Each structure stands twice: as C-alpha cells, then as structure tokens.
Amino acid sequence: MNLHKLTLREQLEGLKKNEFSSVELTSHYLERISKHDEELNSFITVTEEHALTHAKLADDRYKNNQSLPLDGLPIAHKDIFCTKGIKTTCGSKMLSDFEAPYSSTVYTKLDNMGMVMLGKTNMDEFAMGSSNETSYFGPVKNPWNKKYVPGGSSGGSASCVSAELAPIATATDTGGSIRQPASLCGLTGIKPTYGRVSRYGMIAFASSLDQGGVVARSAEDAALILEGMSGHDPKDSTSLKLEAPDLLKNLDKPIKGMKIGLPKEFFEKEMPEFVEKAIQDAIETYKHLGAEIVEVSLKNINLSLPIYYIIAPAECSANLSRYDGVRYGYRCEDPKDLEDLFMRTREEGFGSEVKRRILIGTYALSAGFYDAYYLKAQKCRQLVANDFSEAFKAVDVILSPTTPGTSFKAGEKSDDPIEMYLQDIFTIPANLAGLPGISIPCGENSGLPLGMQLVGNSLQEDKLLQFAHSYQMNTDWHKKMPNI
Amino acid sequence: MALSDQELKEIAYLARINIKEDSFSSLKKELEQILELFEELNEADTSEVAAMSHPLDLSQPTRKDEVTEENQREELLKNAPSVQSGLFLVPKVIEGEV
Numbered sequence: 074m075n076l077h078k079l080t081l082r083e084q085l086e087g088l089k090k091n092e093f094s095s096v097e098l099t100s101h102y103l104e105r106i107s108k109h110d111e112e113l114n115s116f117i118t119v120t121e122e123h124a125l126t127h128a129k130l131a132d133d134r135y136k137n138n139q140s141l142p143l144d145g146l147p148i149a150h151k152d153i154f155c156t157k158g159i160k161t162t163c164g165s166k167m168l169s170d171f172e173a174p175y176s177s178t179v180y181t182k183l184d185n186m187g188m189v190m191l192g193k194t195n196m197d198e199f200a201m202g203s204s205n206e207t208s209y210f211g212p213v214k215n216p217w218n219k220k221y222v223p224g225g226s227s228g229g230s231a232s233c234v235s236a237e238l239a240p241i242a243t244a245t246d247t248g249g250s251i252r253q254p255a256s257l258c259g260l261t262g263i264k265p266t267y268g269r270v271s272r273y274g275m276i277a278f279a280s281s282l283d284q285g286g287v288v289a290r291s292a293e294d295a296a297l298i299l300e301g302m303s304g305h306d307p308k309d310s311t312s313l314k315l316e317a318p319d320l321l322k323n324l325d326k327p328i329k330g331m332k333i334g335l336p337k338e339f340f341e342k343e344m345p346e347f348v349e350k351a352i353q354d355a356i357e358t359y360k361h362l363g364a365e366i367v368e369v370s371l372k373n374i375n376l377s378l379p380i381y382y383i384i385a386p387a388e389c390s391a392n393l394s395r396y397d398g399v400r401y402g403y404r405c406e407d408p409k410d411l412e413d414l415f416m417r418t419r420e421e422g423f424g425s426e427v428k429r430r431i432l433i434g435t436y437a438l439s440a441g442f443y444d445a446y447y448l449k450a451q452k453c454r455q456l457v458a459n460d461f462s463e464a465f466k467a468v469d470v471i472l473s474p475t476t477p478g479t480s481f482k483a484g485e486k487s488d489d490p491i492e493m494y495l496q497d498i499f500t501i502p503a504n505l506a507g508l509p510g511i512s513i514p515c516g517e518n519s520g521l522p523l524g525m526q527l528v529g530n531s532l533q534e535d536k537l538l539q540f541a542h543s544y545q546m547n548t549d550w551h552k553k554m555p556n557i
Numbered sequence: 558m559a560l561s562d563q564e565l566k567e568i569a570y571l572a573r574i575n576i577k578e579d580s581f582s583s584l585k586k587e588l589e590q591i592l593e594l595f596e597e598l599n600e601a602d603t604s605e606v607a608a609m610s611h612p613l614d615l616s617q618p619t620r621k622d623e624v625t626e627e628n629q630r631e632e633l634l635k636n637a638p639s640v641q642s643g644l645f646l647v648p649k650v651i652e653g654e655v
Contacts, residue, residue: 452606
C-alpha cells in the first residue's frame, strides 16, 4: 500500500482500525527519507531511532486501548523548535552542536498527543531568508524541480512534505516563512493569529512577529494538527489566554453568502499573467461557491516592507545578542581576550544574511535613530493594522496572491537582498497586524506550483480553513504532487 | 542613504561583530540599499497614532513570585564551549597576578 498517499485523517483511521501499525507507517517514511533526502537536503537531523521507539509505544497504546488523539502519526519538526536531548541548530553554525536542555511547547504538545517525530527540517539560518539558501547545512531543493528553491525560511518543512517524506511538518512565519514556501512547493501552509501557538522553546528571530504553524497537503490535514499545537501557555507571556479552537467543526460548512475582499492596492501591482490568471480562476471558483467579491482598500499596505525591515532586524539584533560564545553555541578558536572572543565568535558563527540584519537592527535602535526608525515603524505598523480592521468590517477574508510568482532558480536572487525581500511583499502585512493567513495551491506555471493567500480577522483560523477546504473540495490543485 | 565608514565600524562594534577588510565595502553598499527602503516611511502621517506594542493590545501578564525552574547546573553547562569547576570559562578579564 502507498501509505504516503493517504491523508492524515485516513492514516489516523488506518492506525485505529489496525490496518497498519505506526511502526509500519513510520518505517515507510524513514525509507522514503533515506532514498530521496540526500538530494533534497530537507532534513538536518533524521531521528530514526527516536521515531521507531515512539512508533512502537503508540502501537502498544493502540493494543491496550489507551491511544492518544494523534497517536502514531509521523511529523517532521522545523529545526527551530527545541527538542530535549536532540540537536536543535536553527540552520546555523552558531548552534550546530546545540542540544536544548528542554523541549518547546509545540513539540511537547504534539508528543503528548502521540505524534512521532521523523526528524528536524532544514531552514534558512535563524529563519532569515526566502529561499533556504542561507542554511549552514546547505541549500534545500524544490521537489518540483531540483534546480529551483523551495522558498524559505521553512524550506525544509515544505520540501519534505511536498516530496511526501513526511505527511505534515511544523513551520514558523515571521514575514511569510510558512506561506511563501507553501506557495512555492504546492502546499497548504497556515500561520495562525499572533499568540495562538506558544513560542516557548521556538528559537526567537523577531518576537513580536514570530508565530508557529504548519505546512500540510490540505486544509483538513492542517486543521487537525494546528488544533493540537494551539492553546494558552503560561510559559509564553505573549500567548493568548484562550483554549485551542475547534478547527474541524466548521470545515465542511458552505461559504455561500460570505464575503471575500480584494485589496485594490495589491491588484494595482503589475504581476505576471499566469499569476493574474490563477487568481482570477480562484475568484471564479469562489463566486461559483456562492461567495460575494468585494473590493477593499488597505491604503497603507505599501509601507509594509520598510516597516518590516526595521522592526524585524531591530528585534533580531536584540534577540541574537545572546549568542556570545560563553554559555552555549559556537566559540572562535584561541580568543586573545573577551572582546576578541565576542567579535570573532559572532563573525564566524553567523552567516552573511544574519549579520546584515543584526547590523541594520543595531543601527535602527542606536542612539539618535530610535525615534526616526523603530518608533516610526511601530506607528506605521498600527496604520496597517487599522486598515485591516476597517476592511474586516465589510468582508470575511482577504484574498491575494501569496508570492509574486512561482519558484526561482537557486542562486538567482541570493546576491541581491532587496530582490529577495520582495518575495514577502504579500505575506508581511498579516504578520505586522498579527492576523492569521493561509496559502493554498491554485495554479502552476512551467511545472512549478503557485499559491493564493487568504488573510482572516484575528482568531478566525476556523474561517480561513473553511474557505480553504471548500476550495479544495471543488478543485484538485492541492492533490498534485511532484514526481521525485 | 549614505553610511560613513566610521558609522559602519561603530555599528559593528555595538553589535560585537568583526568585519573583514575585504567585505567591508560590499557590506556597506548592501546596508545602504536597505536603509534606502526606510525613507518611504517619511511620507506616512503618524501624528495621530500610538506605536503598536501588541497586535491584540494585551498587557503583560503577571504571576506569583515563586520558583518555577529547578536547578539544572550540570545540564546547562553541557552546552558551554568551556567550563571549569562548574563555571563558564572565558579569557582573563582582570589584569595582574592571581
């Protein structure tokens, strides 16, 4: 049986009915990883022994009628989520040998529900990048065409799910790092409302923007696991004091009569013909399903990129000051004094994109510039959030492309930071306003997939998933998988 | 936006990142390009808005002042690059005979 062709729900049913065991399912994925991942490089660490041990425990629980809600389902975790006793590198030389003394809440929650970790996925260094070319552990390839990038920063998670080396994977999104690789790899990727998923043990990049989520093969799969990851965590001071939402409840409800907003500022931008066509086709599908299409205006949306490139580097420069070569992580050789130790450890331990952002952030926060940059950006951020609040008075969700195009060739943008930053032009606004966003496959060009993005109002992940699911029940873009 | 050599050196020192001579000018150019992006914000009128602190306007939660973490000294020292007598070891910072 082609176990990797089953949806997550079907896999869970199969395990419950004892049609196959978790050891069989887990081994099936481990075999696929060992066969294909040398080329794709989507994993930094494959945790084979851990996986088989946990799969066996799940099988025992099924035998004893003590099974857990997601018992025996395999999952891959982005290597930004700390896992006690198992290497967590964040794609950096700085943490290349780091074993966290504790586990992230996301890992612990899914582990407590019986999920089996297959390994830790590759990523752009400290989640900074849009092509997965900044990883210390080498670039990741896009399974649709191995000359192309999978997107980033959750490129390993997207690549391995797209190649069906894992049925689902965790990911994180600061400016588009879940949705952009989902778009480029033909997957469904959801970033929930800021504060929905605990950031405890999720290595920090820009704390006011970072949010965990998943990349999956369908909205239904994503809903099942995101629900398990969500919920209040006293260990994260920005975690929302809300129970995990029921994300499966509304999944099958029709969207007839609901309203989709099209932000005119996005559609005024010049975009490739195939993007425009894919989006128009998606709009037609939604009209056919009974949704009403309304034009909305997000008049400050064009400020998003500069706002983001002040706030994210500023927070990154503060967060990454902890890597000093003293308490953990990389240390340079033969430091002549303490200052030399700091200066060379950070020079050698960080890659160039990370250093660029630390320097920009240091500049934006330095004496004399704080008001002009950081404070100004935080005010502009409020303007963007206000635009969304206004728009959501009239519509249920906001639709746009996820990315300006399909994937690009490895090396094509890596020398031009600004060109790379433009990859996130459609995804950044949701992070600034803390809103949930989802990318779902809606087209292709020259054999490479393309996604559309839906952004919802705060806490309305259920509505986003309902829109995504009803689209997927009437189209088959999400069922297309690459031949690897 | 122009960044002087001296400014870049100061930022790099504040960030405690050594910059090699041969990458200095290309890095400076890249940073200037990024800083140029920021100019776009000058056009926005923000006289009536407060700076955003949390997307959902939450206040910081408080908790009872109780010990919640257990002492894991050995465990925490395991990841350190250099350790002596249960302490993190760094190059000498105080001059003179010990």
